[in-house]
Amino acid sequence: MSKSFLEVDGLFKIYPDGQGGELTVFEDIRFALEKGEFVCIIGHSGCGKSTILNVLAGLDEASAGNVVMNGKEIKGPGLERGVVFQNYSLLPWKTTLNNIVFAVRARWPEWSKEKVKEHSERYLKMVGLDHALNRKPSQLSGGMRQRVSIARAFATQPELLLLDEPFGALDALTRGVIQDELVKIWEETRQTVFMITHDVDEAILLSDRIFLMSNGPNARIAESVKVDIPHPRARATIFQNPAYHKTRDYLVDFLVNRSGSALPEKDGTPKIVEPAKGVAQSTPASFDSETESESDTAARAVNA
Amino acid sequence: MASLNVRAALLSVSFLILALGLWEMATQPPEAQTGMTEYEMLMGGADQESRVPPPSAVLKLAWAELSNPFYDAGANDKGIGIQLGYSVYRVLTGYLAAMAIALPVGFLIGMSPLMYKALNPYIQVLRPISPLAWMPLALFIIQDSDASAIFVIFICSIWPMLLNTAFGVANVRQDWVNVARTHELGPLRTAITVILPAAAPTILTGMRISIGIAWLVIVAAEMLVGGTGIGYYVWNEWNNLDLASVIFSILMIGVVGMLLDLALGKAQKLVEYKE
Numbered sequence: 100m101s102k103s104f105l106e107v108d109g110l111f112k113i114y115p116d117g118q119g120g121e122l123t124v125f126e127d128i129r130f131a132l133e134k135g136e137f138v139c140i141i142g143h144s145g146c147g148k149s150t151i152l153n154v155l156a157g158l159d160e161a162s163a164g165n166v167v168m169n170g171k172e173i174k175g176p177g178l179e180r181g182v183v184f185q186n187y188s189l190l191p192w193k194t195t196l197n198n199i200v201f202a203v204r205a206r207w208p209e210w211s212k213e214k215v216k217e218h219s220e221r222y223l224k225m226v227g228l229d230h231a232l233n234r235k236p237s238q239l240s241g242g243m244r245q246r247v248s249i250a251r252a253f254a255t256q257p258e259l260l261l262l263d264e265p266f267g268a269l270d271a272l273t274r275g276v277i278q279d280e281l282v283k284i285w286e287e288t289r290q291t292v293f294m295i296t297h298d299v300d301e302a303i304l305l306s307d308r309i310f311l312m313s314n315g316p317n318a319r320i321a322e323s324v325k326v327d328i329p330h331p332r333a334r335a336t337i338f339q340n341p342a343y344h345k346t347r348d349y350l351v352d353f354l355v356n357r358s359g360s361a362l363p364e365k366d367g368t369p370k371i372v373e374p375a376k377g378v379a380q381s382t383p384a385s386f387d388s389e390t391e392s393e394s395d396t397a398a399r400a401v402n403a
Numbered sequence: 404m405a406s407l408n409v410r411a412a413l414l415s416v417s418f419l420i421l422a423l424g425l426w427e428m429a430t431q432p433p434e435a436q437t438g439m440t441e442y443e444m445l446m447g448g449a450d451q452e453s454r455v456p457p458p459s460a461v462l463k464l465a466w467a468e469l470s471n472p473f474y475d476a477g478a479n480d481k482g483i484g485i486q487l488g489y490s491v492y493r494v495l496t497g498y499l500a501a502m503a504i505a506l507p508v509g510f511l512i513g514m515s516p517l518m519y520k521a522l523n524p525y526i527q528v529l530r531p532i533s534p535l536a537w538m539p540l541a542l543f544i545i546q547d548s549d550a551s552a553i554f555v556i557f558i559c560s561i562w563p564m565l566l567n568t569a570f571g572v573a574n575v576r577q578d579w580v581n582v583a584r585t586h587e588l589g590p591l592r593t594a595i596t597v598i599l600p601a602a603a604p605t606i607l608t609g610m611r612i613s614i615g616i617a618w619l620v621i622v623a624a625e626m627l628v629g630g631t632g633i634g635y636y637v638w639n640e641w642n643n644l645d646l647a648s649v650i651f652s653i654l655m656i657g658v659v660g661m662l663l664d665l666a667l668g669k670a671q672k673l674v675e676y677k678e
């Protein structure tokens with residue numbers, strides 16, 4: 100088996116439980132991401148999704164296990180991994196533009212001032228904020244702030260983007276609009292994205308695969324669900340695809356009925372599930388759909 | 404309807420007129436009944452002068468002093484501007500020295516829980532000491548009254564700056580620190596581009612408290628060490644029983660204190676941010 104872009108191997112997170120014992124939040128987390136994949140992870144609150152993401156970001160340390168990206172072990176944060184935090188984390192004393200400039204300059208210190216500015220403005224334009232360059236974050240709505248935060252992450256062109264419930268604090272309307280924008284940016288850039296969400300529809304709209312986590316403590320990534328809907332996708336039309344409903348039913352059933360007891364394969368890798376397999380596509384696939392061999396239990400990319 | 408500001412200004416002026424009027428009336432010399440009493444004749448009318456002077460006398464003096472604030476006619480006769488200048492010079496010197504120490508040390512304490520724990524006991528013991536209590540020790544060690552006064556300013560203005568810097572730095576939102584970390588900023592760049600601007604409002608609050616305390620303390624310190632400065636001037640005029648000068652310098656102390664505070668307030672506005 101060839102090495103994947105990102106390999107997560109046997110992650111544990113263990114805290115003291117306050118009574119002399121131990122609390123294992125999650126155990127033996129194993130998965131792999133391929134370049135250009137969009138993967139969402141869903142699980143009930145407290146199962147450890149943010150912790151996993153922070154370990155990938157290098158902001159937190161696992162109690163055991165390791166993460167290897169591009170053949171190098173991750174030890175601490177780095178510019179090749181961009182993070183979008185749930186609470187935006189913009190620097191409030193900087194203007195919209197300067198928040199991006201800050202990141203771009205850190206990424207390419209050798210660039211000229213003009214080049215940095217031009218690059219930053221391009222990404223702000225992508226999220227439709229070129230009219231608010233000189234406003235401070237406090238003068239922006241929640242949705243606009245999250246757009247800036249997304250622009251900042253994309254502008255540094257990291258090899259891996261980590262998004263922790265980026266739309267969690269937004270109202271449904273705004274969320275929809277920004278989801279569409281994210282789809283658009285992703286279609287353009289094809290970044291590798293790992294995203295946490297609580298929203299099943301959002302996960303289907305965006306991902307190639309969805310990881311399902313069982314409940315904590317001792318949570319696992321039990322299943323890897325393939326989303327067999329061709330790109331480009333759009334929020335308005337995705338409902339027409341029969342694969343959408345199959346996938347959605349499967350996810351909801353997992354979260355409601357099976358998340359307490361679900362287990363991964365014996366070797367610790369997530370079970371690969373294709374709920375929409377065999378469902379006729381209403382729109383022809385715009386890419387060569389690979390035929391996944393059933394015996395290959397490793398989580399492999401669909402469109403690497 | 405006039406704006407709130409206009410009405411407030413009108414009210415302020417009325418209060419001032421009322422207060423000055425009451426003061427003027429309360430300090431009128433009693434009607435000379437039958438000329439001078441025997442006692443007053445003995446005193447040569449000197450008793451008149453030891454009365455609290457009316458505002459008109461203070462204003463007259465203020466006009467004279469302020470129209471030539473920088474004259475220098477010997478050790479005991481210098482213009483109010485020169486005296487205030489000495490005091491401001493001492494305050495700023497002590498204050499800047501305190502800043503040079505308080506900001507880096509505050510940063511260190513704020514960033515390192517170890518240093519915080521190690522230094523905290525000393526800070527807690529030293530902080531409540533009245534700055535003037537240091538004066539004898541300072542005079543003995545430094546052997547120079549001017550430098551001792553500056554030292555006292557140094558010691559009294561260091562604590563609010565130190566503690567506020569430490570507090571501000573320690574409480575920078577972890578999210579912002581994480582932004583610096585994910586962008587691979589080194590410790591120095593993180594300190595300058597993220598932690599300093601994030602903690603600046605808290606640090607400036609400490610600096611503003613410090614300058615206020617320093618200005619309070621300089622008056623007392625100069626009364627002790629003598630020679631020059633507004634504190635010495637007040638005390639000297641009291642010894643001369645020149646109460647109009649005492650009142651005038653009290654007002655000037657207030658005005659300069661207010662200006663110092665205004666300056667720091669302006670600086671505070673510059674670094675403020677809304678989340």
Ligand SMILES: Nc1ncnc2c1ncn2[C@@H]1O[C@H](COP(=O)(O)OP(=O)(O)OP(=O)(O)O)[C@@H](O)[C@H]1O
Nearest residue numbers: 114115124142143144145146147148149150151315
């Ligand atoms: N310092 C700590 N000590 C003990 N337990 C902790 C500590 N920090 C986090 N935990 C536990 O770790 C678990 C995982 O937290 P995490 O934030 O990763 O969950 P999550 O899946 O992101 O949840 P949510 O969906 O609510 O964001 C939680 O159950 C939490 O109680």
Ligand SMILES: [Mg+2]
Nearest residue numbers: 148149150263
């Ligand atoms: Mg979370």
